[in-house]
Amino acid sequence: QVQLVESGGGLVQVGGSLRPSCTFSGSIRTSNRMGWYRQAPGKQRELVATITSGGATTYADAVKGRFTISRDNAKNTVYLQMNSLKPEDTAVYYCTCTDFITARTYWGQGTQVTVSS
Numbered sequence: 853q854v855q856l857v858e859s860g861g862g863l864v865q866v867g868g869s870l871r872p873s874c875t876f877s878g879s880i881r882t883s884n885r886m887g888w889y890r891q892a893p894g895k896q897r898e899l900v901a902t903i904t905s906g907g908a909t910t911y912a913d914a915v916k917g918r919f920t921i922s923r924d925n926a927k928n929t930v931y932l933q934m935n936s937l938k939p940e941d942t943a944v945y946y947c948t949c950t951d952f953i954t955a956r957t958y959w960g961q962g963t964q965v966t967v968s969s
Contacts, residue, residue, distance in 0.1 A: 854878035854958045856947045861963030868937050872963050874947030875929045883952040886923055886930040890943035890965075900945070903930060914940075937967045 860872035874886070887902035901911045901921040909921055920933040930947060947960035 854880055854949070856949060856958055856960035858945065858947045858960045858963040861945060861965045863966045863968060864937055866938060866967055866969045868967070869933070869935045870937065870965060871931055871933050872945055872965070873929055873931045874960055875927065876947075876949050876958070877928065880928075880949055880958070881951050881953050882925070885950045885952065886921075887948045887950070888921065888930075888932045889946045889948060890941075891946070891962075892940075892943040895943075897946070901932065934965070937965075939967050939969050941965060942967050 855878055856874055856876045858872055858874045862870060864870050883905055885902055885904045888900040889897050890900050891897040899912055900915055901919055903909045903921045903923050918936045923930040944962040945965050946962045948957055950957040
């Protein structure tokens with residue numbers, strides 16, 4: 853059974869930084885893509901950033917230049933370095949992992965990020 857566990861969310865002031873992480877366990881092929889989505893109250897879930905097992909990254913326009921996604925394949929962990937945080941970054945952040953062979957996507961339980969002004 854595949855599990856993704858996020859940690860590292862929290863409360864931060866405008867302009868501050870956070871670095872949530874997500875570790876997955878279970879049987880996932882080495883060829884995969886990990887990512888972060890977020891959902892703010894009353895809004896649809898949106899993609900934040902992704903990174904493949906080969907290191908290729910994508911970012912939503914709203915976070916380009918402020919957020920950096922990275923991963924440690926030896927630790928099965930993905931990180932999201934979030935800098936220059938804004939109130940509109942407030943959301944529950946979800947980690948995902950997509951197995952390229954099966955095309956199945958697994959989700960974590962989410963971690964709350966709150967940016968206060």
